[in-house]
Amino acid sequence: MKMSGAQMVCEAIIAEGVKTVFGYPGGAIMNVYDEIYKQNAFRHILTRHEQAAVHAADGYARATGEVGVAMVTSGPGFTNAVTGLATAYMDSIPLVVISGQVPLSLIGTDGFQEIDAVGISRPCTKHNYLVRSLEDLPRILKEAFYIARSGRPGPVLVDIPKDITGEMGEFHYPNKVDLPTYKPRYKGNDRQIKKAVEAIVNAKKPLLYIGGGAVLSDAYELIRELANVGQIPAVETLMARGVMGAENPLFIGMLGMHGSYAANMAMSETDLIISLGARFDDRVTGKLSEFARYADIIHIDIDPANIGKLVDVDYPIVGDVKTVVEKMLSMLREKVDPDRYQVWREILARYDELHPLLYNDCDDVIKPQWVIERIGELVGEEAIITSDVGQHQMWAAQFYPFDRPRQWINSGGLGTMGFGFPAALGAKMGHPEKTVINITGDGSILMNVQELVTAAENELPVINVILNNHFLGMVRQWQTFFYDKRYSETDLSYQPNWKMLAEACGGVGYDVTTKEEFDTALKSAIEGGKVTFINVAVDRFENVLPMVPAGGALYNMLLEHKDQCDG
Amino acid sequence: MDKVRRVISVIVANEAQVLARVSGLFAGRGYNIDSLTVAPIPGSNFSHMTIVTRGNRRVIEQIVKQLHKLIPTYKVIEHEEMVEKEMVLIKFSIESPIAEIQALCQAYNGSIVNAGPDMFIAMAADEAGRIAHFIEAVERYHPMEIVRSGVVAMER
Ligand SMILES: Cc1ncc(C[n+]2csc(CCOP(=O)(O)OP(=O)(O)O)c2C)c(N)n1
Ligand SMILES: [Mg+2]
Numbered sequence: 193m194k195m196s197g198a199q200m201v202c203e204a205i206i207a208e209g210v211k212t213v214f215g216y217p218g219g220a221i222m223n224v225y226d227e228i229y230k231q232n233a234f235r236h237i238l239t240r241h242e243q244a245a246v247h248a249a250d251g252y253a254r255a256t257g258e259v260g261v262a263m264v265t266s267g268p269g270f271t272n273a274v275t276g277l278a279t280a281y282m283d284s285i286p287l288v289v290i291s292g293q294v295p296l297s298l299i300g301t302d303g304f305q306e307i308d309a310v311g312i313s314r315p316c317t318k319h320n321y322l323v324r325s326l327e328d329l330p331r332i333l334k335e336a337f338y339i340a341r342s343g344r345p346g347p348v349l350v351d352i353p354k355d356i357t358g359e360m361g362e363f364h365y366p367n368k369v370d371l372p373t374y375k376p377r378y379k380g381n382d383r384q385i386k387k388a389v390e391a392i393v394n395a396k397k398p399l400l401y402i403g404g405g406a407v408l409s410d411a412y413e414l415i416r417e418l419a420n421v422g423q424i425p426a427v428e429t430l431m432a433r434g435v436m437g438a439e440n441p442l443f444i445g446m447l448g449m450h451g452s453y454a455a456n457m458a459m460s461e462t463d464l465i466i467s468l469g470a471r472f473d474d475r476v477t478g479k480l481s482e483f484a485r486y487a488d489i490i491h492i493d494i495d496p497a498n499i500g501k502l503v504d505v506d507y508p509i510v511g512d513v514k515t516v517v518e519k520m521l522s523m524l525r526e527k528v529d530p531d532r533y534q535v536w537r538e539i540l541a542r543y544d545e546l547h548p549l550l551y552n553d554c555d556d557v558i559k560p561q562w563v564i565e566r567i568g569e570l571v572g573e574e575a576i577i578t579s580d581v582g583q584h585q586m587w588a589a590q591f592y593p594f595d596r597p598r599q600w601i602n603s604g605g606l607g608t609m610g611f612g613f614p615a616a617l618g619a620k621m622g623h624p625e626k627t628v629i630n631i632t633g634d635g636s637i638l639m640n641v642q643e644l645v646t647a648a649e650n651e652l653p654v655i656n657v658i659l660n661n662h663f664l665g666m667v668r669q670w671q672t673f674f675y676d677k678r679y680s681e682t683d684l685s686y687q688p689n690w691k692m693l694a695e696a697c698g699g700v701g702y703d704v705t706t707k708e709e710f711d712t713a714l715k716s717a718i719e720g721g722k723v724t725f726i727n728v729a730v731d732r733f734e735n736v737l738p739m740v741p742a743g744g745a746l747y748n749m750l751l752e753h754k755d756q757c758d759g
Numbered sequence: 760m761d762k763v764r765r766v767i768s769v770i771v772a773n774e775a776q777v778l779a780r781v782s783g784l785f786a787g788r789g790y791n792i793d794s795l796t797v798a799p800i801p802g803s804n805f806s807h808m809t810i811v812t813r814g815n816r817r818v819i820e821q822i823v824k825q826l827h828k829l830i831p832t833y834k835v836i837e838h839e840e841m842v843e844k845e846m847v848l849i850k851f852s853i854e855s856p857i858a859e860i861q862a863l864c865q866a867y868n869g870s871i872v873n874a875g876p877d878m879f880i881a882m883a884a885d886e887a888g889r890i891a892h893f894i895e896a897v898e899r900y901h902p903m904e905i906v907r908s909g910v911v912a913m914e915r
Contacts, residue, residue: 310776315787319830322775339830373772373833497824500817 197326197357198223200365201290204333206233207365210261212252212621213237214245218265219305220292223357225263237621237650240642242269244614246276247640250285251615254601255576256622257410259286259340266292267305270351271312275608277347278316282605283431284408286345288336293322295355309351318346323353326361331369338369343376344495345408376494380511380519388466388490388507389523395464395488397536398424401447404431404604405469405493407597411514415468416440418517423530425540427455429470431604434594444540445549448476449740450586453547453749456740458540459484460747467491469513472502473605482745492516547738549590552753558707560584560659560730564591566707567629567657570714575627576601576619580612580636583665586736588631610639616654617647627655627718634660634684637725641693647723648698655717655724658690661732669735673750690727699723760815764793766838766912767823769808772831773799780829781808790814790822794845794887794909805833809911811887840915846884846908847894853877855900867893878903 195203201224205213214237217225228236239245242264249260260280264273270291280287294303310322319339321332329352336348392398406415412435419426419442426436427447436443445452447459459465465487470476477483480502490507491499499508509516551561564587567575573595579585579602594600601619603611616630630637637658647654661668664682671679691701700722702713710728717724738749771777778797785792793811800807812822819837827835851860857871860881864870867890869883883893887910894905 311779314776314780314783320776324775371830374830495828497821497828500820 193363194360195363196223196227197329197352197359197361198227200329200361200363201333201352201357202227202231203363204330204337204365205261206231208259208337210234210259213261213263214239214248214252214618215263216242216245216265216269218269218292220266220294220354221263221269221290221357222292223354224290224292237617237646239614239617239646241640242272243275243610244617244640244643244646246273246287246289247279247608247611247614248618248621249287249289250276250280251578251601251618252622253280253285253287253618254615255598255619257598258622259288259337260618261288261290263290264292265305266294266309267307270307270309274312274316277313277349279603279606279608279611280347281316281318283404283603284345285347286340287347288340289347289349291349291351292357293351293353296324296353297355299353309349313349316347317349318344320349320351322351323356326356326359329356330363330365334366335369335371338371339374343374344405377510378494378512378515380492380509380516382519384507384509385516385519386523388509389520389527391464391488391490391507392422392424392466392524393527393529396532397462398422398464398466398533399458399462400424400426401429401459401465401467401470402426402432402435403429403468403470405513406432406435407469409469409494409512409514410597411468411517412597414514414517414521418521418524421521421525421530422528423533423537424466425458425533425537427451427458429473429476429604430589430602432470432597433589433600434597437595438593439595444544446589447746449478449742450590450736450738451740452544452549452590453738453751454540454543456738456746456749457543461539462487465489467493468517469493471498477502478740478744478746482747547751550753551734554731557731558705558710558728560661560734561587561591562707563657563659563710563728563730564588564631566710567631567714568593570711571627571629571718573599575599575629576616576623578602578612578616578619578628578630580630580632580639581607581609581666582633582636583661583669583734583736584631584633584636584659586666587659609636613637613640613643613654613656616656617643617652620652620654630654630656632656632658633665634658634662634687635664644694644697644699644723651721653721653723655714655726657714658725658727659730660687660727661730661734662687663732666736672733672735673739673741690725694723694725699725701725702727704728760817762813762815763819764811764813765819766841766843766910767810767812767826768836768838768912768914769810769826769832770800770805770834771808771829772833773804773806774831777806777831780831781810781826784825784829785812788821788825790818794907796909796911809909811910836914838912838914841912842915843886843910843912844884845887845890845910846882847890848872848906849881849894849897849902850878850904851881851900851902853879855879860897860900863893863896869893
């Protein structure tokens with residue numbers, strides 16, 4: 193069929209089954225927007241910033257497991273989208289971002305709103321394309337979706353010059369990709385898997401170390417089964433929260449810089465790490481030379497480059513977590529003796545009793561951790577929780593009772609403030625039936641606050657709970673511990689009127705200073721059905737603990753909450 | 760860990776951006792490039808890149824894996840048993856002792872390839888290490904200009 197390049201873009205989006213596109217128009221992408229206007233097979237959400245469009249597509253992808261799609265114009269439209277691409281790249285989130293480009297004849301002339309999009313995005317995309325002829329467009333779009341979602345997922349940019357979207361040509365959307373240079377491996381090597389199973393059977397203190405890859409490969413049921421069959425304890429990274437489920441007795445906790453004492457000690461004392469889609473990030477390992485000194489390592493990862501990158505691995509298995517765990521289970525079932533690890537489980541239980549994850553609750557001022565626990569009590573399993581970056585993020589990860597993967601959505605790898613709100617909009621688009629709550633800070637929320645308008649316009653009743661400490665709290669905490677309390681540029685005492693801000697954009701606001709007020713506000717927000725700010729005044733100087741100081745050994749944690757109830 | 764020299768061949772799709780992807784990978788991840796050559800493989804849609812790099816065992820392993828991870832990469836060969844060649848062109852003033860230089864060239868698989876009224880150009884093609892020796896050997900004739908091609912390699 194003959195059609196314009198712009199129509200081809202829309203047809204490809206439809207053929208891929210995409211129901212929602214997030215974006216922002218401009219000169220170079222206008223041809224495509226003209227076609228969007230003419231169709232109603234998918235919805236377009238106009239965010240109020242390109243960064244937010246990409247984060248929204250990202251939140252949609254994380255919540256649903258499908259490819260998120262965002263669309264931006266050339267030049268500043270594209271550069272605004274870069275933080276979104278980098279955020280998705282670091283967390284391996286499947287996105288296709290389509291950007292307009294100046295016409296082919298102007299490329300290289302410093303034309304109006306020309307920027308080298310493929311050059312800028314090369315290090316923060318899984319792959320990218322500058323389309324050079326209309327003929328290539330259908331194939332490139334097909335490849336973009338395939339590359340984004342297959343193997344280790346990631347964002348793909350397709351940069352399309354304006355004259356190509358305007359040109360007419362023959363359209364056949366390929367039903368297969370033909371990429372001889374790209375063949376992701378899903379099935380692990382059987383011999384290696386067998387050896388790994390032997391190692392588990394012979395270990396005394398095995399530990400499942402679960403990372404974001406477990407979420408991406410939708411492996412959680414099999415992983416719970418693996419833990420259960422062997423009665424093997426498990427720790428989760430920040431990206432894997434929810435895989436084991438809050439009530440699971442084998443779940444020891446989150447590990448890493450702000451991990452629980454028991455989880456970090458488990459990692460320090462295990463004799464066999466079974467790494468499932470985790471990548472030994474520095475925020476997890478602490479000082480590498482002190483990391484898991486007694487452990488052999490089974491490393492299962494779909495990306496061979498993750499294996500052996502930071503630690504030496506005894507049993508490397510390149511493959512999809514779900515596929516490999518399934519295979520492991522079939523071999524392990526008859527062989528494993530759960531009693532063998534009984535002592536190990538008791539040791540870990542003892543560690544948990546010794547230093548459980550705690551805070552000192554208080555009647556004079558709300559403790560931020562209380563807010564998280566309370567949300568958990570009130571909406572628990574029902575809600576999808578997104579988050580920004582800072583102390584509030586860590587408290588959410590520590591104290592929320594996550595019961596399933598894809599329930600917890602946060603920027604782990606890049607640590608992007610401003611991610612939470614637009615990601616929540618995307619998650620809500622993906623799951624309209626679910627309550628979506630963004631747990632955010634008084635710093636972070638302002639980094640995409642304009643999305644109040646998007647939310648109000650599109651009736652996306654996302655609830656933003658602002659844990660308001662009048663600080664860039666996480667930076668303040670480091671200043672307290674490591675910079676002699678010199679609070680350089682972290683005091684946020686000057687604040688907007690949050691309630692009025694929300695209302696000005698068509699939302700609802702609550703200012704909360706007591707626990708009762710919080711309960712009322714959250715319940716009203718859930719019933720109210722409008723985008724909401726709940727501004728919760730919390731203890732200003734509360735610290736996130738435990739804490740492994742950057743570069744320190746994982747077993748050396750700052751533990752005590754010394755500040756009792758001093759406001 | 761000790762640093763080692765490695766010659767790596769990368770077979771990539773012959774398409775736009777591919778050189779930038781490879782060199783960007785080295786720059787972005789802080790890997791060394793001693794030399795990099797690239798040319799299309801005759802009768803195919805692929806190009807052959809030869810990269811000479813240095814690093815410890817973990818770095819070399821990462822380089823190979825990261826190269827492989829690039830979408831247009833078809834194959835990465837970490838050479839062990841290889842034939843390795845590099846070419847050098849060296850320009851001398853016409854006053855220089857051409858016969859001596861020619862004799863040296865022959866020892867390094869080369870010859871005089873061009874001569875003009877003011878200068879002549881010598882060429883040698885040999886292993887990178889021997890090319891370095893050749894350059895050292897002709898230093899005393901005060902060469903006017905030296906151009907090395909970078910290494911190409913083929914597994915035996
Ligand atoms: C875009 C961006 N800029 C800067 C930082 C560095 N940073 C990390 S946490 C933080 C403070 C966040 O403050 P707030 O949102 O109020 O959260 P809190 O820590 O107070 O809970 C900052 C500035 C970042 N992660 N992202
Ligand atoms: Mg704050």
